[in-house]
Amino acid sequence: MLSAISCVSLAGQPNYQKTKLQQILQSGELKVCIWPDYYGITFKNPKTKTLTGIDIDISVELEKDLGVKIRYIDSSFPELIDNLLKNKCDIAMHAVGITPARIAQLEFSQPYLRSDIYAIKSKANDTIQSWDDIDKPGRIVAAQDGTLMVSIMQKTLKQAKLLVVAPPLTREQEVESGRADVFMTDFPYSRRMLETTDWARMISPSKPFHMTDYAYAIAPGDPAFLARINSFIDKIKRDGRLHSIASKHKLDPIVVTN
Numbered sequence: 001m002l003s004a005i006s007c008v009s010l011a012g013q014p015n016y017q018k019t020k021l022q023q024i025l026q027s028g029e030l031k032v033c034i035w036p037d038y039y040g041i042t043f044k045n046p047k048t049k050t051l052t053g054i055d056i057d058i059s060v061e062l063e064k065d066l067g068v069k070i071r072y073i074d075s076s077f078p079e080l081i082d083n084l085l086k087n088k089c090d091i092a093m094h095a096v097g098i099t100p101a102r103i104a105q106l107e108f109s110q111p112y113l114r115s116d117i118y119a120i121k122s123k124a125n126d127t128i129q130s131w132d133d134i135d136k137p138g139r140i141v142a143a144q145d146g147t148l149m150v151s152i153m154q155k156t157l158k159q160a161k162l163l164v165v166a167p168p169l170t171r172e173q174e175v176e177s178g179r180a181d182v183f184m185t186d187f188p189y190s191r192r193m194l195e196t197t198d199w200a201r202m203i204s205p206s207k208p209f210h211m212t213d214y215a216y217a218i219a220p221g222d223p224a225f226l227a228r229i230n231s232f233i234d235k236i237k238r239d240g241r242l243h244s245i246a247s248k249h250k251l252d253p254i255v256v257t258n
Contacts, residue, residue: 020218021225024090030068032059033075033089039192040249042094044074054113055093057245058236062093065232078146081105084219091229095188095214097148107220109229111213112242115254117149118190119182119203122175131205134182135160142171142183149184152210175200186212187254213256 024030034055036044041053051072063070073089080096083089084106098108119141121128128134134141139160143149145167153162163180165171171183176199185193193200216229236242237257246255 019224020090020222021228024068024225025066028068030063030066030070030091031073031089032070033073033080033083033092033094035076035094036074037076038094038188039196040188040251043192052249054245054249054251055095057248058112058242059093061236061241061245062229062232065235066228076146077144077148080146080217084217087219090218090225092217095186096217097186097212097214099148099151099212101151102217105220106217107222107226108215108217109226110233111215111256112233112237113188113214113246113251113254114211114256115187115214116205116208116212117152117184117186117210118205119184120172120175120190120193120200121182121203122178122199123201124199125175125178125181128181128203131203131209134203139182140174140180142174142180144171144183144185147185148212149186153184156210172197172200188251191250 018026034042034051036042038053042051042055043053044051059070073083075083075089075092075094080092081102084092095113096102096108098111119128119131119134135157137159140163141153141157141160142163142165143153145164150164163174165174165183171180172193174180175183182203190202194202218225218229243252243255243257246252
């Protein structure tokens with residue numbers, strides 16, 4: 001009789017599931033999705049395999065803050081949502097632009113970077129001298145598949161043609177070869193082109209074109225984990241670590257410190 005009562009009592013107890021934060025702290029591991037081609041953000045040197053960038057340095061600070069070890073997971077913007085929803089990583093830390101499409105499926109931390117869009121052209125292309133030269137008949141504007149530049153340019157281009165570039169092709173190849181006039185990118189990636197090539201030239205908008213906040217993304221449904229991430233970002237903003245790390249990677253012009 002007592003055994004039966006005990007079984008009923010146990011069956012009636014709620015089945016408490018551990019939150020994502022509890023799972024991370026208990027396992028001692030934080031799985032961090034990165035895009036290894038994102039210069040200045042989460043860049044993996046193709047020769048040495050060394051990781052560098054603002055989000056690599058910030059993730060090391062988060063590792064210390066949580067008292068866990070980080071495992072980096074190679075990802076990309078096309079894979080971003082699936083990798084988070086399927087638990088391949090706990091958090092995406094590669095300057096994820098906050099867009100309506102992503103907000104519909106993911107949750108975001110407070111922003112820590114804010115960038116406009118820039119155009120990269122070849123120095124051999126004399127037809128593009130200013131931002132106003134881009135959206136004209138006959139122009140080909142490239143954007144990398146999966147990046148926020150695709151949806152933005154789909155909405156804003158009136159006369160130029162948008163070329164969405166998917167692997168194994170690259171936007172750089174399309175512009176350098178002359179198949180595209182420009183490709184659209186953000187401030188961090190534009191730095192890569194200027195610092196590592198001799199053919200690229202940057203065209204800045206004459207006025208703010210489309211400012212985008214960048215943040216860290218997680219799967220929805222875990223307010224405790226999101227609150228912990230936001231608390232950490234607050235901390236590194238207040239104590240100057242964010243600005244210091246951004247300056248190290250020449251990203252201080254786009255850092256959000258408030």
